[in-house]
Amino acid sequence: MRAVNALNVMKEGHDGSGVGLYLSGLGGPFEKLKECPILSGIFTEAGLLRVQDYMAGLGFETKYTLAYTPEVAPPSDTPKRGTYASIAFGLPRDWVNLSKDEVGQRLVRIRLDLRSEGESTGDMMVFSFWPDTIMIKEVGDPLAIGEYLQLDRNELYARHILAQGRQNTNYAINLYACHPFFIEGVCTMTNGENTAFVPIRDYLQSRGVTGYEGYQSDSEVFTHIAHYTTKKLGLDISAYKHIITPMSDDEMKSHQDRELLSNLKKACRKLIIDGPNCVIGCLEDGTMFMVQDRKKLRPGVVGGDADTGIFAFSSEICGLNAAIPERDKSQDFQPMHLDTAIVRSDCREVVQCSQKDPLLLPR
Known part of the structure; x- marks a missing residue:
């Protein structure tokens, strides 16, 4: 409650x-x-x-x-x-x-x-x-x-x-179209619109992965891309944005992992999203995260209290205030278009990752 x-x-x-x-x-x-x-x-x-x-x-x-x-x-x-x-x-x-x-x-x-x-x-x-x-x-x-x-x-x-x-906003109400969406320990919910849904869906369905089917919402693919990134590619969730919103070739030029990022961009080209979208998710180990697409037209904020180990990801500041009123608000973080906000399972801090940072290699 x-x-x-x-x-x-x-x-x-x-x-x-x-x-x-x-x-x-x-x-x-x-x-x-x-x-x-x-x-x-x-x-x-x-x-x-x-x-x-x-x-x-x-x-x-x-x-x-x-x-x-x-x-x-x-x-x-x-x-x-x-x-x-x-x-x-x-x-x-x-x-x-x-x-x-x-x-x-x-x-x-x-x-x-x-x-x-x-x-x-x-x-x-x-x-x-x-x-x-x-x-x-x-x-x-x-x-x-x-x-x-x-x-x-x-x-x-x-x-x-x-x-x-809220329920599905673009089509008839169907509980299977209701966020959040879930597969094999990976769950996400989205505020936004995914106009690249059809090519993403078709690519996911071609992967031969059990569960990439039955789409009732254009946002469900965000869950499956997070699943594909972490469980099939073996990457850390901080690499999620490199899949859904890869940097431009010019932005990659000075990146120390530019060759790997370039290969990822080419291999996963059909998973690039078109927004605006703010995605909040949770992984099987309890890690929670928030990302924005490059349009950055949807709000999102993360904050919490390290002493109690309680953190919240919210689409609005008032929601964060209601969930955790007693916190150091100066530590609140609003991820921008290159950022990923992560709270690991130990619930100690908000980790701020940028696509400019070195890529965490596959586990």
């Missing part, structure tokens, strides 16, 4: 049409289930039963279920649905010798299969299936939805939260 309240303060900056939440670094009953993938979504009674049968048939064992079926009428403009559930599963015994990559691909495939099934039957929507991860999405005013779903419950404490305060 801390994040939802910050969204509410920024209400003039969003249209109150919905809320999307990404939670990781979970506390409460999920604290001791870090290795168990959690299936998050909305289900009818029949859908819940079908999911349990489906998962049991694959060899998954239910470890913990957090389910909430509202008994009161939903807020205005919010559809009446069934049960909002996050179910932690133990992995099948015959997965024990699989590599981490293979396990990840299978989890993504299961999520996509369940999503497809739900789109056919209408009895389930599945937003994520990954360890230490919960996703919640709904139509309606964020604060009203937060109260309606009782998001202040102890079971929903999380160390890393992404929250977006």
Whole structure:
């Protein structure tokens, strides 16, 4: 609710049409289930039963279920649905010798299969299936939805939260088009417009990566580019901007890594975005980041308190003030077109990276 309240303060900056939440670094009953993938979504009674049968048939064992079926009428403009559930599963015994990559691909495939099934039957929507991860999405005013779903419950404490305060703005409302977007531990949300969506989508789909499909929003590709940068190219997130907004050839001339950056620019040319966009994201290890595209027409600010280890990334100063009122505001950072703002998982400081800096080599 801390994040939802910050969204509410920024209400003039969003249209109150919905809320999307990404939670990781979970506390409460999920604290001791870090290795168990959690299936998050909305289900009818029949859908819940079908999911349990489906998962049991694959060899998954239910470890913990957090389910909430509202008994009161939903807020205005919010559809009446069934049960909002996050179910932690133990992995099948015959997965024990699989590599981490293979396990990840299978989890993504299961999520996509369940999503497809739900789109056919209408009895389930599945937003994520990954360890230490919960996703919640709904139509309606964020604060009203937060109260309606009782998001202040102890079971929903999380160390890393992404929250977006509106639904799809360009097309019909669809919860799968609601930010944030997620794949294999990588999650992002965007304020902006991606007019280069079609060539980016087509390139991503040609990579043969499980999960690069089903696009309902032009912003979802930002998540997949972050995934491609860190998980497939093996680069640090500070290299993300070199993929989506590479420097010009003249800017690269004096860069110590110009040959590598030039090769990256050529190889990933079809992943270059066209804005304006501000992207905020979180990686599997809890690292959070913010980038702007070269047009720099969307606001964004990062600030926090190193003593408490609490930091926030916000599209407006008032949201940052609501989330962390007691902080040294002189340390707030507004990334410009060459910058990446990063708070690593230790939550000690805001790291400011520039595309002019030496490139962190692949891990």
